[in-house]
Amino acid sequence: NPPAVPTPVTTDTGETNLLPNFSARLEVTEDVQVRFTAARTLARPAFADLNPGLTYDVPLNANIRPNGSGGNPDLKPQKSNAYDATVEYYFAPSSYIATAIYYRTLKDRTVVEVSPETIDGIEYNITRPRNAASATLQGVEVSGQLFFDSVLEQTPDWLNGFGVMANFTLADSEITTEDDPLQGEPLQGVSKHSYTAGLLYENHGVTGRLVYTYRSEYSEFLIGGALKPEGSGEYFNKVKGNGRLDFSLGYDITDHLTVSIDGTNLTGETYRSFFGTPAFPHDVRDDERTFGLSIRGSY
Numbered sequence: 001n002p003p004a005v006p007t008p009v010t011t012d013t014g015e016t017n018l019l020p021n022f023s024a025r026l027e028v029t030e031d032v033q034v035r036f037t038a039a040r041t042l043a044r045p046a047f048a049d050l051n052p053g054l055t056y057d058v059p060l061n062a063n064i065r066p067n068g069s070g071g072n073p074d075l076k077p078q079k080s081n082a083y084d085a086t087v088e089y090y091f092a093p094s095s096y097i098a099t100a101i102y103y104r105t106l107k108d109r110t111v112v113e114v115s116p117e118t119i120d121g122i123e124y125n126i127t128r129p130r131n132a133a134s135a136t137l138q139g140v141e142v143s144g145q146l147f148f149d150s151v152l153e154q155t156p157d158w159l160n161g162f163g164v165m166a167n168f169t170l171a172d173s174e175i176t177t178e179d180d181p182l183q184g185e186p187l188q189g190v191s192k193h194s195y196t197a198g199l200l201y202e203n204h205g206v207t208g209r210l211v212y213t214y215r216s217e218y219s220e221f222l223i224g225g226a227l228k229p230e231g232s233g234e235y236f237n238k239v240k241g242n243g244r245l246d247f248s249l250g251y252d253i254t255d256h257l258t259v260s261i262d263g264t265n266l267t268g269e270t271y272r273s274f275f276g277t278p279a280f281p282h283d284v285r286d287d288e289r290t291f292g293l294s295i296r297g298s299y
Helices: none
Strands: 023-026 030-045 054-057 067-070 078-092 093-120 122-147 162-175 192-202 207-215 218-223 235-239 244-252 257-264 271-274 281-285 290-297
Touching: 054 122, 093 162, 122 192, 244 271
Parallel strands: 067 122, 093 218
Antiparallel strands: 023 030, 030 078, 054 067, 078 093, 093 122, 122 162, 162 192, 192 207, 207 244, 218 235, 235 271, 244 257, 257 290, 271 281
16 A cells, blocks of 8 residues: 555635525414515535545455545535425413424535545545535424313313423425436435424423434435446435434422433434345444433522
């Protein structure tokens, strides 16, 4: 292997953006209201993705292709035209149900792919981020919250302060850039379905949340070039659908002092990904359970 030679990279970019935002709210009745929002938004790429540094190695195992990863200092920020319409019904104090539809047109969405690159005569599979010129994202959201003592005329004492919440999101996304390997594919990192369901408690200075969150399968990055099986179409590293259970419990010791305990991933769910089909697993990550204790004061 020839010795590595540092290659300086200097990139200078700049731009000016106008980000208008329009929102309106209509009170249909005392309990029903409609909201509409239209906005242009901008999201800059992660700083690490701009790093021009490149790391790569040749494995000792000849059956493993040389590989590496690097950033892209020429990444552009993602721009979006966003439209949202929501109908909200407040049927009791602290209790509601809402339905929303949304539509986004995206430009320069950051995507990640693995492509072959030749370095000093050796071909490597290099993972890099790049921009996809255009994409769309649309869907429906349904959410609701209910506290039992706000809707029941006679609530048992033990039920006072208990409530439930839930939401569901349907997301339909597509990369629309012509002549792009990803054309017609869903956006990376976007699940078709996701939902949250939780048990709530707020009473006697105690605030509690026990929440389960789930997201369906999604594409993580594109496997390109030599890694793609012949005639298989585009080949993605995908992540299996998974969920996790989190909780938080807080107590107001005084009006100015609160102590809380938090826990994440109580059920020990794991991250599992695969190449194109579950028959070819990629990796399994055991996400740790975490517990935290905090004290918050105000004056």
